[in-house]
Amino acid sequence: MTLHKLIYDTDPGIDDAIALVFQARHPQIELLGITSVFGNADIDTTTTNARYLASRFAPDVPVARGASAPLESAPPAPIPHIHGDDALGNIERTGDVTVQEDGRAAHRFIIDTVRAHPGEVTLLAVGPLTNLALALRDDPEIASLVREVVVMGGAFGINGVLGNVSPAAEANMRGDPHAADIVFSAPWKVSIVGLDVTQVTIMTNAFLADVRDSAGDAGRFVWDVSRFYARFHVEEGVTDGIYAHDYSAAAYVVARELFTTRQGPVRVLTEGIAAALTIQKPLAMPVPAPEWDTRPSCDVCIGVNADAVLDLFAKTLR
Numbered sequence: 106m107t108l109h110k111l112i113y114d115t116d117p118g119i120d121d122a123i124a125l126v127f128q129a130r131h132p133q134i135e136l137l138g139i140t141s142v143f144g145n146a147d148i149d150t151t152t153t154n155a156r157y158l159a160s161r162f163a164p165d166v167p168v169a170r171g172a173s174a175p176l177e178s179a180p181p182a183p184i185p186h187i188h189g190d191d192a193l194g195n196i197e198r199t200g201d202v203t204v205q206e207d208g209r210a211a212h213r214f215i216i217d218t219v220r221a222h223p224g225e226v227t228l229l230a231v232g233p234l235t236n237l238a239l240a241l242r243d244d245p246e247i248a249s250l251v252r253e254v255v256v257m258g259g260a261f262g263i264n265g266v267l268g269n270v271s272p273a274a275e276a277n278m279r280g281d282p283h284a285a286d287i288v289f290s291a292p293w294k295v296s297i298v299g300l301d302v303t304q305v306t307i308m309t310n311a312f313l314a315d316v317r318d319s320a321g322d323a324g325r326f327v328w329d330v331s332r333f334y335a336r337f338h339v340e341e342g343v344t345d346g347i348y349a350h351d352y353s354a355a356a357y358v359v360a361r362e363l364f365t366t367r368q369g370p371v372r373v374l375t376e377g378i379a380a381a382l383t384i385q386k387p388l389a390m391p392v393p394a395p396e397w398d399t400r401p402s403c404d405v406c407i408g409v410n411a412d413a414v415l416d417l418f419a420k421t422l423r
């Protein structure tokens with residue numbers, strides 16, 4: 106029985122790809138579409154990768170090309186040292202790319218699909234939030250028609266966690282801080298899966314080798330695509346494995362009981378040395394703060410049962 110109709114808004118991206126395989130395999134997820142966005146690479150590369158991934162793992166799912174740049178500035182510099190020149194770990198690609206681009210812009214695809222399934226669609230966003238902000242700008246009413254927005258992004262200082270592209274900024278927020286502040290301030294249900302929980306959810310090389318040996322083509326792909334990323338993590342001090350950033354957000358959709366959340370409005374700084382810093386004002390905080398108090402509450406993840414989240418991945422792929 107389908108419990109979750111998803112649009113996957115993504116900048117594939119190695120961890121994006123791993124999260125897509127999970128979604129394609131999970132029995133309670135129906136992928137209605139994949140929308141690409143700039144971020145881990147330019148929009149041509151992320152859209153090509155989305156079409157490749159859809160062709161290999163979800164051939165009936167449409168792919169719509171999204172934003173090539175943030176709302177207010179130029180796109181970020183490429184990061185081939187993290188995701189590879191092709192943004193999929195420079196792996197050898199097998200099979201034909203049969204999935205073509207939908208033809209609609211991503212934000213139009215989001216609007217049309219949400220309107221076709223009022224109250225049922227979850228937007229799972231794991232890149233800069235430009236497409237979602239553009240959809241809100243074109244059709245503000247979709248905020249009342251979306252079931253939930255689940256975002257991989259931000260860092261909220263839990264256990265001292267900082268940003269990963271500056272002391273303040275997590276990459277997806279830094280990719281488009283204006284869009285993030287618009288998305289977190291809109292009147293829809295928003296859950297945020299930040300570095301506070303994704304950096305304690307690590308797929309070790311032994312875990313990934315077990316997935317490789319027990320999950321057929323999908324398992325072999327996850328192993329292959331994670332090799333380049335694992336080498337980058339060693340340079341970052343994670344000596345064994347990779348952070349499960351985007352997969353953690355996908356796991357939240359189907360197993361939120363494995364996460365602890367804190368409620369309260371979230372603002373995103375849009376300029377200065379701390380640009381893209383995400384700041385939540387917990388509902389329990391008594392101090393008046395109009396810049397937060399006028400905004401809706403978001404659910405921010407402050408804890409996770411990482412072992413259970415990883416078990417879910419391994420069991421789903423088997």
Ligand code: RIB
Pocket residue numbers: 116118119120121144145231232233257269275276277350351
């Ligand atoms: O900070 C991690 C996030 O940035 C992940 O979504 C990763 O794919 C990159 O987009």
Ligand code: CA
Pocket residue numbers: 115116117118120121144145231232351
């Ligand atoms: Ca991503």
